[in-house]
Amino acid sequence: MFAKLIRPLSLCGAFALPALVIRATGGETAPWLALLLFGAAVVAASFVLAWAAEAAQVDISGGLAIALLALIAVLPEYVVDLYFAYTAGQNPEFVAYAAANMTGSNRLLLGLGWSTVVLVSLAVAARRGGRRVRELVLDPEHRTELGFLAIASVVAFVVPVTGQITLLFGLALLGFFGFYLWRVSRAESEEPELVGPASVIGALSPAVRRPLVAGLFVFAAVVILLCAEPFAHALIDTGTQLGVDQFLLVQWLAPLASEAPEFIVAILFALRGNGSAAIGTLISSKVNQWTLLVGSLPLAYLVGGGSGTLVLDARQVEEFLLTATQTLLGVAALLALRFPRWAAWTLLGLFAVQFVLPGQEARYALCVVYGVIALAALVRNRAHIVPTLLAPFRRSSESAEDLVSTR
Template sequence: MSRLRHPLAQVAYAVALTVPWTATRLFNLLVRWDVVRATPVHFGTLTEVAVTGVAVLGASFLLAWGAETAEKDVPRAFAIAVLAILAVAPEYAVDALYAWNAGAGGATTAACPAGPGATERLVEACESANLAVANMTGANRILIGLGWAGIAVFTVRRARQTNDPAVRAREGWLADVVTLDRGIATEVGFLFLATVWAFFVPLGGGIDALDTALLVGLYLTYIVVIIRGDVDAEEEHVGVPQYFQSWSLPWRPLAVLTLFGYSGLMIFTAVEPFAHGLEVLGQDFGIPEFFMIQWIAPLASESPELIVVVVLVNKARSTAGFNALISSKLNQWTLLIGTLSLVFSLAYGGYGVLPFDSKQSAEIWITAAQSFFALAVLVDFEISVREALSIFVLFISQVLLEFAIIQDLAPIPVSSEELLIGYAVAYVVIGAALFWVRRDALKGMLGLAADAGRTAVGRDPVHQEFAD
């Protein structure tokens, strides 16, 4: 094997992409601690976006290799769940910051929205509470509208070179499909429960302890279920994962932990300035700050996850790629929402409910409705190019129309909030129709998810007729 193609050389290339950012951060820390007497290095906005973006790219390759290597020793679903948490950790950090600022500033359901005469601190706190919800809903909708849809189309196109067995050619307009492993029924089942609950969150006027207990409890139950599952039948790997999987104990787990630790650290430190740089560039072009925080910042924070999935699909591992996307959606739709109230209460100095206005209620409803529709698409464990494009068109048309309303670019006779409610209704109606048509598939999916729960507590599965 050529030295340039050796797996360790590939790892070195990925690490090299992170070196400019790592070296800069380390140098500035040494300056701050007076270890080095020099002027800190500060990049211009465009340079910082480039340096941090390249670092995120390198870290995403390392993260993907770590998850694939881990599959030799732990259930694939658990390895992918860890990957998903690390990949979207910056999104948690951004949302936690807004929730903390809201609590520290005294935002409550009674005080918000802040009326005339309110202190500047309270006004900013109420705004931070709304931004926490906006950033969270934007991230979730991006993950489906761009992530699920884009990766499905990419998988079908890439299959021409990879001969991915998960892709099936079918007659009809854009009818080629990506078939998914029925093992994802567990993730889909838990996501279905979280989505149903999300419709009720706005009715309480804020995110409270009940939301935290139920949503975080759902995710912890999911982790228990998948970690008690069996290690999957060994799947053939190539390149870096194959090389590390050949290592003996304890070196193989040490390699996994190193890949996870370093990539997670890089993603956590680089994504925030990457997202902030994009926000600044967007504002320079006249894009409203609120719009940037809801869409551009989450898009940047989701980039590691999307890059990882592209890496997996490029290796004809589309099933693992979709598992990662669904696992990311599940942890964002449970842990991310559930922990906002906890962070808010810690900053508030006591129990509190994270408040949000009616606009953010509509944002939560459309996000839940989009998830409902997307699950209706996946319930039969297939997604066609036509379905993927439908998800994308519904998502991007709403974003563009809302931008036109905010910027008053066209005479659209509805408010932004009314637009969101309209799209939410459309998502629910189409999703309900799909679930009705595919009611047998829904029954099978829920049965397989229930079997995973039974297996986790040592009971025998009872829905094996749906496993094939």
């Protein structure tokens, strides 16, 4: 049975090898070639990561497996953003880059990632069922992750209100993320429905499966960490040659490169007809970005020689406020654990508008639009607000009972 894994794993290794050789030897290539080679390595690592995360659900809870997948997939974003925050300790100009990269990646994840995954999932469901599907229904256990995101999204408004990210606030977010990992690890594991290489791994004996899954996680993490940064640089260099503004490159193209692994993994889940796991992966990514990433910025700033408090300028406050209101809309639309088609198109459309209308007034106008639609969604899903906010502090069985009672 193990022989069935040799071909897909060898293929992924072959795609990753050229980039790893270039990284190890310090070789230099043209930006377009580096973009191709390092991008191929990131894609290959994403496939391995998806197989490992699916197979891991045989031994651990699905929530913890998804959380580990999301954490590894978003590692490139941490590398880039923490580098900016660390450098800002000596060069204050990099504070703007750290804030821009963080807000850009968050809005990209929700505005483009969530929307695309939902639309792909609905298209796959419609093709299989032979009829139009209007909404993606999430599994009940995702209410816990959504609860953590709901709390984090409300707390996040402290940053634009105060205009800074303090060390104390950052440590509180890090503690909240630690609680999140502990909470999802306590959930009961269920027999997953595995396909492809993941099913082969899942059928192996525990003595073989567990070290193999751990090894695949490590391999994917190493490839992503080694290749994501040069992939981002190659993307930026290519954009610079094409005359794209540097701030926009840092805010959008670099996050697009660093978010690529989780996008690929989520789309793979969606194409297999597992839309709930796909959006669950991106919700988990949003949780760790909104807690672990934001919380780590002042710490990295302190280690780099800064005061420990990142003070944001007016532009960064606007960007953070826009990101917070977008997140609030995403949470409000999902409170009933149903992601309707209209919400996906709305998030995608509003995400696109910011490129057409990039000015300050447009950003504040978008904040108002996000807020108004979020308020309407909150009113519509008001019966699910309290169960969602309490879900992180309740046992899975209690959350499921609340879900049934609100339907």
